Amino acid sequence: MNEVARKPIGRFVPLLVFAALVVFFVIGLLWNQSHDARFVPSPLIDKPAPEFRLPRLENPTQFVTKADLLGKPYLLNVFASWCFACGDEHPVLMAYRDKFGVSLIGYDYKDAPQDARAWLDRHGNPYHEVIADQSGETAINFGVYGAPETYLIDAKGIIRYKHIGPLTPDVIAKELEPKIRALAQEGST
Amino acid sequence: MKRLLLAVLIALALALSAAAFAIDPLPFKDNVQRDRFQHLTRELRCMVCQDESLLASNADFAKQLRRQIFDMMQQGKSDKEIKDWLVARYSTFILYDPPLAPSTIALWFGTPAILLAGGIVVVVLLRRRTRPAGAIAEDPGDDW
Numbered sequence: 001m002n003e004v005a006r007k008p009i010g011r012f013v014p015l016l017v018f019a020a021l022v023v024f025f026v027i028g029l030l031w032n033q034s035h036d037a038r039f040v041p042s043p044l045i046d047k048p049a050p051e052f053r054l055p056r057l058e059n060p061t062q063f064v065t066k067a068d069l070l071g072k073p074y075l076l077n078v079f080a081s082w083c084f085a086c087g088d089e090h091p092v093l094m095a096y097r098d099k100f101g102v103s104l105i106g107y108d109y110k111d112a113p114q115d116a117r118a119w120l121d122r123h124g125n126p127y128h129e130v131i132a133d134q135s136g137e138t139a140i141n142f143g144v145y146g147a148p149e150t151y152l153i154d155a156k157g158i159i160r161y162k163h164i165g166p167l168t169p170d171v172i173a174k175e176l177e178p179k180i181r182a183l184a185q186e187g188s189t
Numbered sequence: 190m191k192r193l194l195l196a197v198l199i200a201l202a203l204a205l206s207a208a209a210f211a212i213d214p215l216p217f218k219d220n221v222q223r224d225r226f227q228h229l230t231r232e233l234r235c236m237v238c239q240d241e242s243l244l245a246s247n248a249d250f251a252k253q254l255r256r257q258i259f260d261m262m263q264q265g266k267s268d269k270e271i272k273d274w275l276v277a278r279y280s281t282f283i284l285y286d287p288p289l290a291p292s293t294i295a296l297w298f299g300t301p302a303i304l305l306a307g308g309i310v311v312v313v314l315l316r317r318r319t320r321p322a323g324a325i326a327e328d329p330g331d332d333w
Contacts, residue, residue, distance in 0.1 A: 040236065043280040110249070136253055143278040145236035145250055 078120035
């Protein structure tokens, strides 16, 4: 008796299993659309930035070290003249350079210095300082694997935030500026 | 039969060619070190071209990291030390073999759990079918 009563429901089991699969597929599709698998979270967040000693782009006989930049928070923007997305990001940096409230340091990545200089001459130079890593060896320690990438480094030299891919007004407003404001508050207390 | 064999051979040849790797003139001490290098870099992801290993990729990024790994091997670093060094910079994402961690529990145990659940369903269904003959006779239209 009991079995007979249960059977009609049992018939819907395959349908339910199929529906569950469809739900999983839809979740997977939506997740893929909202997450870019190229953007891997950095393990260096809240860890000290690596030591570096790199020549200035404008004057390669002068070197800039991590210690030179300590004392004030700054943004480190990895770019290159060969990097297509950096061209998209460039106008944004030009517009925001004086609005960030922290200095913007350019990190010229695996680039011929003359190419980088020509690129900045042509498009304008948004950076307060540009350092050049021609070999890309220092960039390995920063975990750089593509340009553009942007790091927010605090006064003590700790990496507080990293963005992979071009900065957009949206990313700046939603992610970067709150982080910079939080740093400013830490600094004043 | 001959045709099948041919198809299998072609599939095999294609699979093997896909496993070919980028070649740098790295001066290995001996074949043991070269094999170790190839084994290690095959397990590491090229972050730029994520579906390729560091061994297989021709990206500039992969070339540079191959050189770096080669140098670390010359310094006598173990595979684990080299992997830790890479993970500290690029996160565990660089490992093709994911470590067991809170964030990977679903990955490690999800499939066995689903398999187990499916097995339980099958067992329950089979048990129901092996009921006394009378029960089955009462049960027409059970066609799945």
